[in-house]
Amino acid sequence: MERATLRDVARLAGVSVATASKALNGQPQVRASTRERVMQAASQLDFSPNTHAQALITQRTGTVGLLTSDLEGRFSIPILMGAEDAFGTGQTSVFLCDARGDSIRERHHLRALLSRRVDGLIVVGARPDSRPSLGRDLPVPVIYAYAPSEDPADLSLVSDNEGGGRLAVDHLIRTGRRRIAHITGDATYGAAQDRARGALDRLAQEGLEVAGGEVWFGMWSEAWGRGATRMLLERCPDVDAIFAGSDEIARGVVDVLHEERLDVPEKVAVVGYDNWTILAANARPPLTTIDLNLEQLGRVAAQRLFAAIGGTLGSGVEKFPGKLVTRESTAPLR
């Protein structure tokens, strides 16, 4: 199927290309009847304007690049969806590039995106710790999402892990729990530290200590959730709530509690983190958990970027609160 150009439309409508252009773009200096004729011709030919010619002249492409480092990971996807959503029915399309965690490949993709004259960039890191900046003197605005940039002059949007930890513990306290433990992942992750800090903070506010005497750092896996829970139960058999640093860990936790015939949530309440639905919703019982609200993060990133195109972006790190999703693994203590 050959493509119609504006020339074809103009010819069919019996006007010049200039007029055709103005008619289709809603410019005022064209008579209603003429506009009608042009529109008619355009739809008859199934005309759609060549965005490359438009880009060339307007200096705007209506595209943004999304540079991620972990596509397989579950974090970039919701952000991507949020961004796609915000650009959505508008005229913006997104180029997706996965650097596979390789900085060479990242440079390569960056080059390609700049060559394509994207209007802006969203960079999504693989883990929630800070990552190297792409540099200061790029010709387009850049927003870092999920993983903040090391350079404070960049704008980064991250989720508020400390707040999330506080949220989880707050919920447990409200359901009447007092002996609350925290089993979480790799201590080298800033997110693990932040969540723990928030949790301890909220406990302290209530005059409580963490059950088991310490936060159990380990790995982001079900197996660690199981192992840590066994150790915890040995040291502190009367624990009445466990806040897990991820839904994976939480799955391991409920698994062992189940084995030990400690009813969830009757005896022990469990809160996960991430709201990774496949894990959280299918657990026995389904897990109360903290949702990172990544779609919102993606949406905001898109909006900020959009607003900044042509203009300038802010800088610094903005934190987005998570939200509590309650399921059956927590319930008021009777």
Next chain:
Amino acid sequence: MERATLRDVARLAGVSVATASKALNGQPQVRASTRERVMQAASQLDFSPNTHAQALITQRTGTVGLLTSDLEGRFSIPILMGAEDAFGTGQTSVFLCDARGDSIRERHHLRALLSRRVDGLIVVGARPDSRPSLGRDLPVPVIYAYAPSEDPADLSLVSDNEGGGRLAVDHLIRTGRRRIAHITGDATYGAAQDRARGALDRLAQEGLEVAGGEVWFGMWSEAWGRGATRMLLERCPDVDAIFAGSDEIARGVVDVLHEERLDVPEKVAVVGYDNWTILAANARPPLTTIDLNLEQLGRVAAQRLFAAIGGTLGSGVEKFPGKLVTRESTAPLR
């Protein structure tokens, strides 16, 4: 940072734009020393060619659209990665669009992609059953992946579910199992039917019937896996292997077997489907499962598309075999 154009490069190198273009594109009719000067100038100015101007003139954009209907779903991601990988270090970038299962939105995205003059399209369906064609008279080649097109004139790449079912049962037979049951998902899914057919086929070849007397269709969930296993054990307590239609279901299966103190794989072997790592690898024990090989599917889709650009594509449905991934949930019967 202002962008350098070819004009700037040419001026700096003291040649015309025509020569600069030829030098940078490796055209032969330019003296080595001149080429060198131009390359020098280009890198000094950090020049990267405006792809829109190139697209306008060459009629090639070096972009493809990937139109998916379930981004959150786990199937489009590996395909996307495979495709990205194949285009990879080349000059092709991919536009990602998620139609959210809405055909209006799909038309809209299609329009946008055609307006951007993509060189080709990959359409990834939400479920492995056939889906409506995008139409025959599109100006670019289209490949349907995962979910085949309803129109046999289109080219579709799908995974071989029947072969997968056969593969799973074959493995169980080789480990000495004879009383093999099959618990799977929604019977309205072609994939469920195909996997079951393959499984029954391989059983028949061995002169065996399916344990429990029938294939247990139900839902793609852990809960169904649990429920079906309980029913199965009641009707057929001496079952020695269960082939689950998905890893989710398999998780439910091993869960109940564990409860019933039926050792996996000693007493009962379990095979899942999908190789959804987070589920399969973290199960107790880790699950043997069928990998759909979706990355390969994505890679092949990309290659086919690439080869077809300008030329023409084949048609029909091509099936890709899955592969068995053995973990600890199966072992030879002693």
Next chain:
DNA sequence: CGATCTGCCGAAAAGGTTTTCAGGAACCTA
């Protein structure tokens, strides 16, 4: 009736690159 204004339309330039083609210079052959 002449002058000014308003409303529509079209010619042309611009945006950055590739490609064709003509021409200039240097070299070789007879």
Next chain:
DNA sequence: TAGGTTCCTGAAAACCTTTTCGGCAGATCG
């Protein structure tokens, strides 16, 4: 020395659209 090659280089057209600006026709006003 004249004519023919071979190598390089540059001018210009083309791709498709947007936007500016000039012009023309008709209407309004004095």
